[in-house]
Amino acid sequence: MPWRKQYHVDPYAVWVSEVMLQQTTVAAVIPFYERWMARFPTAEALAAASEEEVLQYWQGLGYYSRARNLHKGVRTVVLQGWPESVGDWRLISGVGDYTAGAIGSIAQSIVVPAVDGNVERVFSRRFMVSDTGEKLKRYATFWAGRNVDPQRPGDWNQALMELGATVCTPKNPACGRCPVAISCEAFQAGRVGEFPAPMPKKDWIELNHVTVVPFWGDQVGLVQAKPGEWWSGLWQPPRGDVGADLGIGEGEFVGRFKHVVTRHKITLEVRRLGVECHLDGLTWFELAELDEVPMSAPGRRAVNLALAASLRLPGLE
Ligand code: SF4
Structure with a gap:
């Protein structure tokens, strides 16, 4: 080593x-x-x-x-x-x-x-x-x-x-x-x-979240997680509870995946938004520089899913 x-x-x-x-x-x-x-x-x-x-x-x-x-x-x-x-x-x-x-x-x-x-x-x-x-x-x-x-x-x-x-x-x-x-x-x-004896089973908490990935031209809009939040300091598309108003519009459904954090099982619904939008803290990044941006794992996965959907779904630009 x-x-x-x-x-x-x-x-x-x-x-x-x-x-x-x-x-x-x-x-x-x-x-x-x-x-x-x-x-x-x-x-x-x-x-x-x-x-x-x-x-x-x-x-x-x-x-x-x-x-x-x-x-x-x-x-x-x-x-x-x-x-x-x-x-x-x-x-x-x-x-x-x-x-x-x-x-x-x-x-x-x-x-x-x-x-x-x-x-x-x-x-x-x-x-x-x-x-x-x-x-x-x-x-x-x-x-x-x-x-x-x-x-x-x-x-x-x-x-x-x-x-x-x-x-x-x-x-x-x-x-x-x-x-x-x-x-x-x-x-x-x-x-x-x-031995060792098995640990008592975790009590899982199930959460349903939605994340809306905004694209504008060759840019994607991300927010930085605040101190105390999951993935604090990392960038990701706006996320909230399913049904909550994220303040940027609903976007088109492109997929869904599960992500586990501590004892939380999150089902993350991914939506793609193809219009310019504004939100406090929303920062636009060039798609070409995205590899260099420190992002949360589910945030990056959601962006990749939304990008793949752009190529696949008619009507999405
Ligand atoms: S210490 Fe572990 S590997 Fe060694 S005899 Fe005991 S159980 Fe087997």
């Missing part, structure tokens, strides 16, 4: 990789990481960049609050200096227990645990712990904290995470080649499949 080359010397490189790896797989992260480090090779380079550019380089990784927090946190570090303890790391924007433990142990040799989902899984099987969620994390952190190697805390944490990622995998763990099989309680009891 490219960030391993910079481990032990550069907390910034570890920080970027750890934030990108939250909710995203290693294979998916690598090209984004390389592109990011080519443009923002140091904390100073990232701190000096605009939020717009940072979001643009994050595009495709999703969960944009991670990018915003990283940007904010890096600016704090550039102003105040690098944290020297896990407690100090935890004061930095977007840095939780896991990230603080990972950066602190890997790049600064601080003797702390770094417990991610992989470690929790190994722990729950190794000791047949049937708790889930925060409780499981707390127990696993306590156990890891008592066992982390004081000489090589970063290697110890990474070894444990790798064991979970490559051997003790969620499905079909390779117990036959596992170095801790002999002491693994779930394996010895033939109950590996029961």
Whole structure:
């Protein structure tokens, strides 16, 4: 992995990789990481960049609050200096227990645990712990904290995470080649499949939204999501509840798709509007430059759907 080359010397490189790896797989992260480090090779380079550019380089990784927090946190570090303890790391924007433990142990040799989902899984099987969620994390952190190697805390944490990622995998763990099989309680009891215990099911909230994509000539009209809204800072066509007046007209129906955000399942009805319109905050972008605009995933999908419909539907220009 490219960030391993910079481990032990550069907390910034570890920080970027750890934030990108939250909710995203290693294979998916690598090209984004390389592109990011080519443009923002140091904390100073990232701190000096605009939020717009940072979001643009994050595009495709999703969960944009991670990018915003990283940007904010890096600016704090550039102003105040690098944290020297896990407690100090935890004061930095977007840095939780896991990230603080990972950066602190890997790049600064601080003797702390770094417990991610992989470690929790190994722990729950190794000791047949049937708790889930925060409780499981707390127990696993306590156990890891008592066992982390004081000489090589970063290697110890990474070894444990790798064991979970490559051997003790969620499905079909390779117990036959596992170095801790002999002491693994779930394996010895033939109950590996029961751990970790399943999380209680989410209560989904179903929402019906409509988005109207305004086109005028070779331009598309977008609004920027406000702080506190979903996709804050990103651009998208005006959106609201089905039946609500978005203030720019109804447009023609071109399609519908589903999008999931946190515990919300949104059914998004897409409409296309082919007349010039005005709305507070509506900004016109050239279609040719759209790839460079940081957009929400459903916003981009809606625009693409409306564009495709222009070619397909008679009467639409
Ligand atoms: S023996 Fe199997 S279940 Fe136990 S830690 Fe190893 S891979 Fe995981």
